[in-house]
Amino acid sequence: MKKELCQVVSNQSIADSIYELTLSGSMVEEMKPGQFVHVKVSSGLDPMLRRPISIASIHKEKSEFTIIYRKQGRGTSLLAEKKPGEFVDILGPLGNGFPVEEASVGSTAILVGGGIGVPPLYELAKQLVKKGIKVITILGFQNESAVFYESKFAEFSETYIATVDGSYGTKGFVTDVLSTKNIGGDILYSCGPTPMLRAIEASSYAPKVYLSLEERMGCGIGACFACVCHVKDDPDGHAYKKVCSDGPVFRAGEVAI
Amino acid sequence: MKKELCQVVSNQSIADSIYELTLSGSMVEEMKPGQFVHVKVSSGLDPMLRRPISIASIHKEKSEFTIIYRKQGRGTSLLAEKKPGEFVDILGPLGNGFPVEEASVGSTAILVGGGIGVPPLYELAKQLVKKGIKVITILGFQNESAVFYESKFAEFSETYIATVDGSYGTKGFVTDVLSTKNIGGDILYSCGPTPMLRAIEASSYAPKVYLSLEERMGCGIGACFACVCHVKDDPDGHAYKKVCSDGPVFRAGEVAI
Amino acid sequence: MRSLSIELPGLSLKNPIMPASGCFGFGKEYSQLFDLNILGSIMVKATTPEPRFGNPTPRVAETPGGMLNAIGLQNPGLEKVVTEELPWLEKFNLPIIANVAGSTEEDYVRVAERISKAPNVHALELNISCPNVKTGGIAFGTDPEMAKDLTKKVKAVSDVPVYVKLSPNVTDIVKIAKAVEAGGADGLTMINTLVGMRIDLHSAQPILSNRTGGLSGAAIKPVALRMIYEVSQQVDIPIIGMGGIQSAEDVIEFFYAGASAVAVGTQNFVDPFVCPTIIQELPALLEKLGYDHISDCIGRSWKKNEQPAYHRA
Amino acid sequence: MRSLSIELPGLSLKNPIMPASGCFGFGKEYSQLFDLNILGSIMVKATTPEPRFGNPTPRVAETPGGMLNAIGLQNPGLEKVVTEELPWLEKFNLPIIANVAGSTEEDYVRVAERISKAPNVHALELNISCPNVKTGGIAFGTDPEMAKDLTKKVKAVSDVPVYVKLSPNVTDIVKIAKAVEAGGADGLTMINTLVGMRIDLHSAQPILSNRTGGLSGAAIKPVALRMIYEVSQQVDIPIIGMGGIQSAEDVIEFFYAGASAVAVGTQNFVDPFVCPTIIQELPALLEKLGYDHISDCIGRSWKKNEQPAYHRA
Numbered sequence A, B: 001m002k003k004e005l006c007q008v009v010s011n012q013s014i015a016d017s018i019y020e021l022t023l024s025g026s027m028v029e030e031m032k033p034g035q036f037v038h039v040k041v042s043s044g045l046d047p048m049l050r051r052p053i054s055i056a057s058i059h060k061e062k063s064e065f066t067i068i069y070r071k072q073g074r075g076t077s078l079l080a081e082k083k084p085g086e087f088v089d090i091l092g093p094l095g096n097g098f099p100v101e102e103a104s105v106g107s108t109a110i111l112v113g114g115g116i117g118v119p120p121l122y123e124l125a126k127q128l129v130k131k132g133i134k135v136i137t138i139l140g141f142q143n144e145s146a147v148f149y150e151s152k153f154a155e156f157s158e159t160y161i162a163t164v165d166g167s168y169g170t171k172g173f174v175t176d177v178l179s180t181k182n183i184g185g186d187i188l189y190s191c192g193p194t195p196m197l198r199a200i201e202a203s204s205y206a207p208k209v210y211l212s213l214e215e216r217m218g219c220g221i222g223a224c225f226a227c228v229c230h231v232k233d234d235p236d237g238h239a240y241k242k243v244c245s246d247g248p249v250f251r252a253g254e255v256a257i
Numbered sequence C, D: 001m002r003s004l005s006i007e008l009p010g011l012s013l014k015n016p017i018m019p020a021s022g023c024f025g026f027g028k029e030y031s032q033l034f035d036l037n038i039l040g041s042i043m044v045k046a047t048t049p050e051p052r053f054g055n056p057t058p059r060v061a062e063t064p065g066g067m068l069n070a071i072g073l074q075n076p077g078l079e080k081v082v083t084e085e086l087p088w089l090e091k092f093n094l095p096i097i098a099n100v101a102g103s104t105e106e107d108y109v110r111v112a113e114r115i116s117k118a119p120n121v122h123a124l125e126l127n128i129s130c131p132n133v134k135t136g137g138i139a140f141g142t143d144p145e146m147a148k149d150l151t152k153k154v155k156a157v158s159d160v161p162v163y164v165k166l167s168p169n170v171t172d173i174v175k176i177a178k179a180v181e182a183g184g185a186d187g188l189t190m191i192n193t194l195v196g197m198r199i200d201l202h203s204a205q206p207i208l209s210n211r212t213g214g215l216s217g218a219a220i221k222p223v224a225l226r227m228i229y230e231v232s233q234q235v236d237i238p239i240i241g242m243g244g245i246q247s248a249e250d251v252i253e254f255f256y257a258g259a260s261a262v263a264v265g266t267q268n269f270v271d272p273f274v275c276p277t278i279i280q281e282l283p284a285l286l287e288k289l290g291y292d293h294i295s296d297c298i299g300r301s302w303k304k305n306e307q308p309a310y311h312r313a
Ligand SMILES: Cc1cc2nc3c(=O)[nH]c(=O)nc-3n(C[C@H](O)[C@H](O)[C@H](O)COP(=O)(O)OP(=O)(O)OC[C@H]3O[C@@H](n4cnc5c(N)ncnc54)[C@H](O)[C@@H]3O)c2cc1C
Pocket: A036, A047, A049, A050, A051, A052, A053, A054, A055, A067, A068, A069, A070, A071, A072, A073, A074, A075, A076, A077, A116, A119, A120, A213, A214, A215, A216, A217, A248, D061, D062
């Protein structure tokens, strides 16, 4: 973990309101799939807090990494205005990523992403495939114009798309794809909206399941207790996990979602 | 008066911490020497309030105007970062400028400026000279590195410089130049720090004297009563003038400074 | 624009957007920039019985996301307001809200009695919350009994409904709100400014010559929202909300908290066109959020059993 | 760095800069980024007798120039703090300030008695101003008599000096300050957060699941400065100031207002290196302003007959 001014290599729109930003910095050395960075989008007060964004891909050879974000509120809107050559204040890498080591060579991994939960799965997919693991990817989006990275995943994995309005791929949710196509595997990794993660946790598409959670954050490093969740065994007790530093990735069943 | 996004034509340092910014916009049509513009240096909250800056020169033919400012706090520091092609939100022109009509053809006008009080005198000098009035300019600065626009004024006026530390021109204040060189004229226009304006008001270098004042501002247009001063005849009463809309230029003796 | 009309005691507003008192003078200056007729109303500058000069300058200082002011209720006095400023505003088709201030109970009563008879004054705003004057002002706004008594006395002499402007510089704003309601207030306006201070790095002296001043602007928005949220659940009179409003989104947030109309103060200085812009943008925002009428938003953050309209669709 | 040392009851500070309670945990996380030994002190997270989970999430929301939090005093409980968290901090040469919280008087007394015996705890900070818990907290901080009584009881059992943390959500902060001084407080820390709220545009519901939360960050700086300015002139005990500090310049402004040391809260989240940066920049800033020692700045905005040092030069 370090704080570094990372330089913008490129920053472009890749789907409706979705931007892909590549940055260069020495913190790339330490990065793992599923970790995130905490981004200060402007040097002043407006906005004040950092924004947590997942690491979408890591290019160690070039000391570059890519994040993908949806232009939404003030922070991400300002981020979308950054031009190549400018610097962005980044704190990272933060959190514990997806455990690649839990997938054994020759096994099948299912990756399930929804909306802006898709990005962290991309680096994960790359690393799994490199290790010799078969990857099946199911990605869910609102509609056709929101779809991104399909062809990137398709390069090395069996890839299915679901859209809520049916304008592209299967109509419905990622879980509809999982059920109708009867997809199974040895391990499942997922990131996306909480209802999607709950549905996945409630089913049994794979014996091992890892989920990446989101929560509003303050510090991003475990000091402020903003991002705490209950542990599953003790849902009303005082045991807790911090999404920022214990997560964002948890084994299904570890925390209450 | 209008609110307009004016485009940066150029923005460069011309002396120690002093910047010259040329903007283009249709509001130039309405501008007079001694008026000011109210500048929003960033689109967000940081900083929030507009900054009042005098109009230094007007180029109606090109729809351009120039302001000169000292990089000082957050607002002027951000202004110094503006690059050609960018837009700046300007409200203006504001206030009542220097009365050029009070100087009669063939007479002599003395212009006395201190520090960032120098800029509004430049357009005034241009217009006076054009009208056929002889101009004598006395400019005061902290030291040599802070001096600007000497040669510009010297092009069409007898120009004297004073520096507080004596590193350039006469050592001391503008009033030292006025006294030692025995300068006199028919009308005097001045802008600069309040102690300087008080000294000028207290002397009698010319029968008619006009002073441009500064005050912290809110609205800049006369609505908020932030910039009010007492009138000289009634220093403890409730009569008042607003620097933003009744000024910033007042006849010496009109208001209490 | 029918989706924006609001009926409040004394005030038939074509839209619920108005400039806040002290931030718009008596309208003359802003009328050079846009047609005042588009506003819902105008809350004019505080009026005291006699003319006042106010505090020495500097009277304003910038703070992070806000500003301090210590104008000190400068105004031309009751006589001039009634004979010059208000008549000038008659050329607009606007229900005016007159801001009533003073140092003593008698001051308030005197101003209220006379100003409430001006033909275009449709409501009074009783300013018991000005932090920048030595006597009166905030003293009335921090003591429930004094606030109630003053409200009663002003109500007794006023020809139009009386809104009381609350100070946020109190431990329990609900208590003050209930007191003025019991005193007969027809509505509340909230919030006035928080007391704050800035000190100059070089002189080591306060920037404002009054030393302290009133904090306004975006910085105070969360405090305003919280107070309106608390008070609107405890009183039966409407609230005109204010404190840091900059955008149409902010207006909706104030309505959700419990406001029935809003005023924009400091942002007029930043963007003199903020009121027209908000009025223009509100209908589309309401449509996007699924509301037929802005009144559907009032108190929605705490009203039970009311699903947001887009849930009903 | 000799120009930065400050002596306060119980605390020999090499510099007057410390992280504020709740914004730095018990130091472990930030120790991965820099050597904690450079700090003047650490105000550790609030401790209650039993472990607490705190409020449901979302617990934070951004506001213009600030943020709201409603953590709800989550902490591992007295036992674990005394046997694990504080001993871990012993490896640093730091006088720790322990933040004491609870729901009842007995809670505060129990925590204070035990935690004040920890070898590296050199002072207590009595948190009678947390706005995010249903019982205790702010209730003690808004009633002068309760605040005084609680201070007395805690003083009676504490082995180290007691600083009382004041809430800004009061009509008259001087009254509370004087009451806790009369109760035996050795110092004050101020300010805690202002109560605020944000509402989500789409759901029409408060963003925080606790609905309201505590406003911190740059937005509250002018309120903090004003309160320190008022209180420091009326009490004879030192004040550790906080509320929106972001820079060395802000630190000087707090000293001018009347603080004798300062704490940095929210800004740690924005820039985790803010404390080391301020500590590094302060000596040069003091020199530029003409002060030999930072203590020359204490209360300079109101102390009479003391010209700023650069006027003396
Ligand atoms: C671990 C983690 C990884 C994430 N990865 C990605 C990603 O790869 N791509 C992407 O587009 N988004 C991602 N998000 C969500 C992203 O943080 C928010 O979209 C972003 O903070 C919104 O900022 P804004 O200024 O545009 O919106 P605003 O609504 O203006 O933000 C206001 C405040 O709310 C917070 N906030 C708003 N939405 C969220 C949210 N969904 N989660 C957490 N905080 C939020 C902001 O951080 C800010 O503090 C991630 C969130 C987390 C916690």
